[in-house]
Amino acid sequence: MRLHRNLVFAVIDGLNEIFNEDGYADKVVQKLLKRDKRWGSRDRSFVAETVYEIVRWKRLYAEIAEVKEPFSRENLWRIFAVWATLRGITLPDWKQIGPTPTRRIKGRFDELSKIRKFRESIPDxxxxxxxxELGAKWEKELKALNEQAPVVLRINTLKISRDKLRSALEDEDIDTEFIKGYPDALQLTERKNVFTSDAFKNGFFEVQDASSQLVANFLDVQPGQRVVDTCAGAGGKTLHLSALMQNKGQIIAMDIYGNKLKELKRRAKRAGAHNIEPRTIESTKDIKKLHGKADRVLIDAPCSGLGVLSRNPDAKWKLQPEFLDSIRQTQSEILESYSKMVKPGGKLVYATCSILPSENQNQVEHFLTTETGKNFNFIKDKKILSHQSGYDGFYMALLERK
Structure with a gap:
């Protein structure tokens, strides 16, 4: 592979923003890809994939390059040289790249690969x-979370069937395959920018991981019900609920962030989902108004996000241990407060994109011992690990109010 100066400079600039200016990898890459209109799809793929690769393996590469944070530009070039050397890429004779000790890099890689925290590039x-929390499963899970996440689409059944969408995408040179056990999903056989496709603009699909697609189904919604999605965000699961309800009934999509709900409104319009009512949570009054009034309540709780590291590798470096303590407290409070919206005989799903029992089944078990929780029966739960499913790590529990 021949390295092109403008592409490599874009990678270095992106890494600088992510590592030194606390930029989020997805936003930084999005911005980088608009940098030069002359870039073709291969150029953009190189920039995006190289940035993500180096972010994913930051600890390992920095250790091999013998550099420490905060990284100077010279440090970032050394890290880039490690990445290129380990991929067998011949480094060009540029002044930014000093003499690269190829044999030493490979030797250090072999040596550090024997230690898990370096091999899997993760904070201690x-x-x-x-x-x-996971015991022997952690080793396999960690390896799976360092794989590049597949691109999975969720068919918008309000507008199109799975077979028709697959044909429509084929016409746009986008090949997909069915995934057994995921009725509304198609997986890309080759990574492509699907957001520029006519099928996307027409609202025929959303990009949503296969594990995430299981959550709305788990809630067992029926057309005509009143459903509350309490932590709706930009509405991936809200839109799925709307499709499962065939646009009948009411979905109240709530979140403390009004800007996310604006994005949901835009997405709902494209999807033709008309039964969604976004509501910003401004105080506890907004929750109290709905006490005992919902047939179904979804709590897609804020969490550590450890189940989605394959698509958000920079989260490894941004997360801090004290955040875990505070988020567990938040989860507990949300479950206690939002569960009161479920009416007698109604159902509740508590879900996270974490793989830690302390954020998942332990939270549910604790809730069921509280005064509010004693009004609920545990029906079932599902624990999804990446190394077993090939998709994001997730947890979901179904409870029914007595």
Missing amino acids: WMDEIGEQ
């Missing part, structure tokens, strides 16, 4: 918590 505290 995260490795310890993972092992403590």
Whole structure:
């Protein structure tokens, strides 16, 4: 592979923004890809994939390059040289790239690969918590979370069937395959920018991981019900609920962030989902108004996001152990407060994109011992690990109000 100066400079600029200016990888990459209109799809793929690769393996590469944060531009070039060397890429004779000790890099890689925290490129505290909570499964899970996440689409059944969408995408040179056990999903056989396709603009699909698609189904919604999605965000699961309800009934999509609900409105319009009512949570009064009034309540709780590291590798470096303590407290409070919206005989799903029992089944078990929780029966739960499913790590529990 021949390296092109403008593409590599874009990678270095992106890494600088992510590592030194606290930029989010997805936003930084999005911005980088608009940098030069002359870039073709291969150029953009190189920039995006190289940035994500180096972010994913930051600890390992920095250790091999013998550099420490905050990284100077010279440090970032050294890290880039490690990445290129390990991929067998011949480095060009540029002044930014000093003499690269190829044999030393490969030797250090072999040596560090024997130690899990370096081999899987993860902070010490995260490795310890993972092992403590998941035991022997942690090793396999960590390996799976370092794989590049597949691109999965969710068919918008309000507008199109799965077979028709597959044909429509084929016409646009986008090949997909069915996934057994996921009725509304198609997986891309080759990574492509699907957001520029006519099928996307027409609202025929959303990009949504296969594990995430299981949550709305787990809630067992029926057309005509009143459903509350309490942490709706930009509405991936809200839109799925709307499709499952065939646009009948009412979905109240709530979130503390009004800007996310604006994005949901835009997406709902494209999807032709008309039974969604966005509501910003401004105080506890907004919750109290709905006490005992919902047939179904979805709590897609804020969490550590450890189940989605394959698509958000920078989260490894942004998460801090104290955040875990505070988010567990938040989860507990949300479950206690929002569960009161479920009417007698109604159902509740508590879900996270974490793989840690302390954020998942332990939260549900604790809730069921509280005064509010004693009004609920546990029906079932589902624990999804990436190394077993090939998709995001997720948890969901179904409870029914007595």
